[in-house]
Amino acid sequence: QVQLVESxxxxxxxxxxxxxxxxxxxxxxxxxxxxxxRQAPGKQRELVAVISGGGSTxxxxxxxxxxxxxxxxxxxxxxxxxxxxKPEDTAVYYCNAKNFFSRYWGQGTQVTVSx
Numbered sequence: 001q002v003q004l005v006e007s008x009x010x011x012x013x014x015x016x017x018x019x020x021x022x023x024x025x026x027x028x029x030x031x032x033x034x035x036x037x038r039q040a041p042g043k044q045r046e047l048v049a050v051i052s053g054g055g056s057t058x059x060x061x062x063x064x065x066x067x068x069x070x071x072x073x074x075x076x077x078x079x080x081x082x083x084x085x086k087p088e089d090t091a092v093y094y095c096n097a098k099n100f101f102s103r104y105w106g107q108g109t110q111v112t113v114s115x
Contacts, residue, residue: 009109
């Protein structure tokens, strides 16, 4: 059974930082591209950042130079370090695992940026 379990969300003030984690089980982790998506109320889910099995990364323009995605293929975990957070970063953040054959989602973790 595949599980993606996110953690690390919460309430933070503008300019603050959070680190999200997603622990994967039931998959050969290193063979999957891992991504973080987010969905704000009334908006479509959008890709925030993705990291390939080999470590190549890509980011949506709005988070470049503020967010960093990384992975640990021994711990089967992907991280999203979020710095200089803005109110517009408020959303539910979802972990995603994708390869040629399959795609899986986590349950999501809420990030709220507010003073």
